[in-house]
Amino acid sequence: MAEPLKVVVTGAAGQIAYSLLYSVAKGDVFGYDQSLELNLLDITPMMEVLNGVVMELQDCAIPLVKKITATDDPNVAFKDVNAAFMVGAMPRKDGMERKDLLKANVKIFKAQGQAMDKVAKKTVRVVVVGNPANTNACILSRYAPSIPKENFTCLTRLDQNRAQAQIAARLGVTTDKVTNVIIWGNHSSTQFPDVAHAKVELNGQVVPVPEAVKDDNYLKNDFIKTVQQRGAAVIKARKLSSAMSAAKAACDHMHDWFVGTKGSNWVSMGVISDGSYGIKEGLMYSYPVQIKDKKWSIVQGLSINEFAREKLDATAAELDEELEAAVAECTD
Numbered sequence: 353m354a355e356p357l358k359v360v361v362t363g364a365a366g367q368i369a370y371s372l373l374y375s376v377a378k379g380d381v382f383g384y385d386q387s388l389e390l391n392l393l394d395i396t397p398m399m400e401v402l403n404g405v406v407m408e409l410q411d412c413a414i415p416l417v418k419k420i421t422a423t424d425d426p427n428v429a430f431k432d433v434n435a436a437f438m439v440g441a442m443p444r445k446d447g448m449e450r451k452d453l454l455k456a457n458v459k460i461f462k463a464q465g466q467a468m469d470k471v472a473k474k475t476v477r478v479v480v481v482g483n484p485a486n487t488n489a490c491i492l493s494r495y496a497p498s499i500p501k502e503n504f505t506c507l508t509r510l511d512q513n514r515a516q517a518q519i520a521a522r523l524g525v526t527t528d529k530v531t532n533v534i535i536w537g538n539h540s541s542t543q544f545p546d547v548a549h550a551k552v553e554l555n556g557q558v559v560p561v562p563e564a565v566k567d568d569n570y571l572k573n574d575f576i577k578t579v580q581q582r583g584a585a586v587i588k589a590r591k592l593s594s595a596m597s598a599a600k601a602a603c604d605h606m607h608d609w610f611v612g613t614k615g616s617n618w619v620s621m622g623v624i625s626d627g628s629y630g631i632k633e634g635l636m637y638s639y640p641v642q643i644k645d646k647k648w649s650i651v652q653g654l655s656i657n658e659f660a661r662e663k664l665d666a667t668a669a670e671l672d673e674e675l676e677a678a679v680a681e682c683t684d
């Protein structure tokens with residue numbers, strides 16, 4: 353068996369982590385023959401709860417898990433880690449937008465970036481889940497300058513999974529038949545779920561999603577709104593934000609980063625913009641990416657019509673504003 357991989361989960365006593373830790377521990381993300389050392393970080397008042405999570409993980413009796421370290425010290429949690437799931441942050445309540453969390457959460461990512469910079473492996477691969485995820489990831493990266501910017505990403509896979517599931521249900525197929533849906537921009541209500549380049553396998557034939565759906569009005573209106581508002585709909589119903597689906601998406605994201613994408617398929621990830629598709633450099637923007645040898649690259653050359661252009665720019669403008677506010681918040 354390969355050397356153990358060191359994985360940190362922050363917010364480990366919270367609700368997303370409760371699903372996430374089980375999936376990671378049993379091998380869904382890094383492989384069923386990859387042993388693991390799990391570092392669990394939460395804040396001091398949550399240490400008793402976290403201890404309960406550790407007991408449950410032990411009681412799962414999963415042979416892949418070689419060691420579990422529960423701590424409230426980021427310098428211990430991030431020490432030599434290969435992969436980081438950055439979940440620890442306050443979730444929004446009914447009626448809030450995710451950017452309303454900026455004030456409460458962004459400083460967590462500043463402090464954790466500083467710790468990561470000191471003690472994490474320079475090859476660590478990081479996915480930020482805590483909201484506002486894109487901007488938190490940007491701040492985390494800024495405060496960990498010794499780690500390449502490409503190693504910081506944020507989660508928009510939940511939005512992709514939601515979009516894929518909506519299209520699959522509409523066409524009466526399973527979700528695996530729908531590929532190459534794109535989430536552009538911010539993990540917020542300005543995100544642009546785009547199926548212009550998506551494909552679906554229908555009766556053994558692969559066809560473009562717009563051709564299969566045959567309802568442009570639905571794709572330009574209800575479909576987009578449903579995906580944009582899905583997080584809020586879950587909060588309204590559950591009185592808690594999505595957790596099982598968020599954990600599954602975080603696992604999908606990290607799995608594909610480590611294992612790679614298949615053939616001409618792509619997935620959506622928030623990554624640092626290099627100016628592709630006219631988006632300002634330095635924003636943490638969700639793009640379609642392909643992954644090989646644990647390196648992502650933005651899919652180039654997709655046609656962007658006027659409708660899409662407007663949406664790509666609107667979500668970029670929101671990210672720009674958020675980042676400005678976050679930087680101001682972090683300047684003491």
Ligand SMILES: NC(=O)c1ccc[n+]([C@@H]2O[C@H](COP(=O)([O-])OP(=O)(O)OC[C@H]3O[C@@H](n4cnc5c(N)ncnc54)[C@H](O)[C@@H]3O)[C@@H](O)[C@H]2O)c1
Binds near residue numbers: 444598
């Ligand atoms: N990007 C996405 O797709 C997505 C999806 C769902 C939820 N989220 C976000 O994920 C975050 C976590 O959601 P949840 O439902 O698990 O919340 P939760 O409140 O159940 O758990 C959050 C945990 O983080 C801990 N925490 C707070 N500050 C911390 C710090 N400085 N260091 C370490 N841990 C800290 C809390 O003590 C708590 O245990 C929220 O911000 C939520 O909005 C993002």
Ligand SMILES: O=C(O)C[C@H](O)C(=O)O
Binds near residue numbers: 598
């Ligand atoms: O909507 C939220 O605030 C939680 C999460 O970001 C989601 O998309 O479900």
